[in-house]
Amino acid sequence: MKIPLLPLVLAALAAQAFAAPIPADSTITAATVYADRAVVTRLARIDLPAGQSEVTFAGLPVNLLDNSLQVTGRGVPATILDVGARITYIETTADPRVKTLEAELTALQRQDRALQDKLAVLDQQRALLFKIEAAVAQPAPKDATAPRPAFDDWQKLLTFSSENAARLATDRQSLDQQREDLALKTTATQAQLNELRGQRPGRRATKTVTVRVAAPQTGALDVTLAYALTGASWSPSYDARLRTEERAIELTYFGVVRNGTGEDWQKIALTLSTARPNLGGGAPELYPWIVDISRPAAARASASMPRGDMFAEKSNRDQNNAQAFNFVGLEGALGGLPAEQESSVSLAVLDTSATSASFKIPTAASIPSDNSAQKVGIATTKLDANLQYQATPKQLETAFLGAYTTNSTDFPLLAGPVSTFLDNTFVATSRLKTVMPGEKFSLDLGADEGVAIKRKLVNRFSEDTGFTSKTKRVTYEFLITVTNNKRTTERIVFKDVLPTSRDEKIIVKLLAPSEKETGTKDKPGREVTREEDGKLVWRLDLKAGEKREISLKFSVEHPADLTVSGLE
Structure with missing residues (x-):
């Protein structure tokens, strides 16, 4: 008896076409966090039957970016045919x-x-x-018969x-x-x-990712699903400790991570990246700058329509480019955490590329999805520092300690807040600008009473000069006293200012220090330099216990019948 082959083939194809999807019981194993999003990696083990199958990852956040989906498999020989995502609306939240x-x-x-x-x-x-x-x-x-109330x-x-x-x-x-x-x-x-909810509208929706797989035989397949989603971010933060005996700065680099994606990250391999995927892969296109004769409102409105279409098209292209990003180091994220390497940077493993840097945190991290700030250590290193005191006694008779150093690490120090410590004493909070490797930068370490500076008005007198044309001259004399109460030689840099004339009839003359003692910006003096806008800068190296007295004397001359503003 012969059995027709075609009906059997159609029946087999129909059985495959209507086979129930295989739900993936997945766990989050890794996350790479960027400034405005994260790439999350999930891993699931699937027992695949022979033929085509649909594997579903359900309950994923609705803010998942569909065009960022990447799937890899390891185990039984299989071919990934298609990957797609759809929104699923639910009555109650699972969290x-x-x-x-x-x-x-x-x-x-x-x-x-x-x-x-x-x-x-x-x-x-x-x-x-x-x-x-x-x-x-x-x-x-009037016709009422009832008595009035008593x-x-x-x-x-x-x-x-x-x-x-x-x-x-x-x-x-x-x-x-x-x-x-x-x-x-x-x-x-x-x-x-x-x-x-990550500050997102409380719409009850999730996303389901479906992976179509074809396998020639049954067997286990480890499916890795990676996707990008908004709601996560990280920013840098620093602790800077000045070790006074060593004259060195111990700089600790932290990453402050916020997770508002809707998924808790439990004991995952965490990577922080400086890449900016939201900018797209290339520079934006430059469009013509149109200049034309001004027309009446109606004509201008009709003439501007094509230009509006052009910018709408540009907006759509920019939006597409912003979504069609490439993630630097994604392959590394799928492969798990590499072995820790020996380095002077003690916490994170650094991975650099031509355009960004990634810090792989060597210990498993747990970041709840509640948008709270979670601090993780990235790096710690020691930097040699030159210490210098800064002061502006005209404004405040206080010396402030500053440390000047160079970023000797292999990675950039991104802009962020710095908590500064003098040995083990907290001093202040300041902000660090972005510092590239090999670039010099400074840290403000707060006021230090170990260096005293005082500014005193010694004399101020006015006099009239000239016989035919009367001229008024006002002379000021200040005494600036600097004392080094430290046990070591210290450099003190302080500034003062001369009046700056905005009229040729008003003449300002520096009397002390002399013109010979005073250098210029192009040719600095041995101790004092005159800069723009009348600023004077002294650079003194004082030994332990040394005291110096600096005289500042100048005069302001102007016609006697001229009223001058701004004089003290």
């Missing part, structure tokens, strides 16, 4: 923390509605009381009215206070809920 907060928010809203109902009842009672008072106060009609009756009515009015006012104040307390609790609960 138990979100469920708890949503339930608390609903309960608070119900309490507020109950209070509003009580307030409505009070308003009705108050309106009824007003009606009673108005009805009693109405004059009796004085005691009016007294009872007044008591009734005042007692009930007071009760209603007290009850209303109590209800208003309860509503205010509820509003505070509601705002706090809503804020926590927004944090967990």
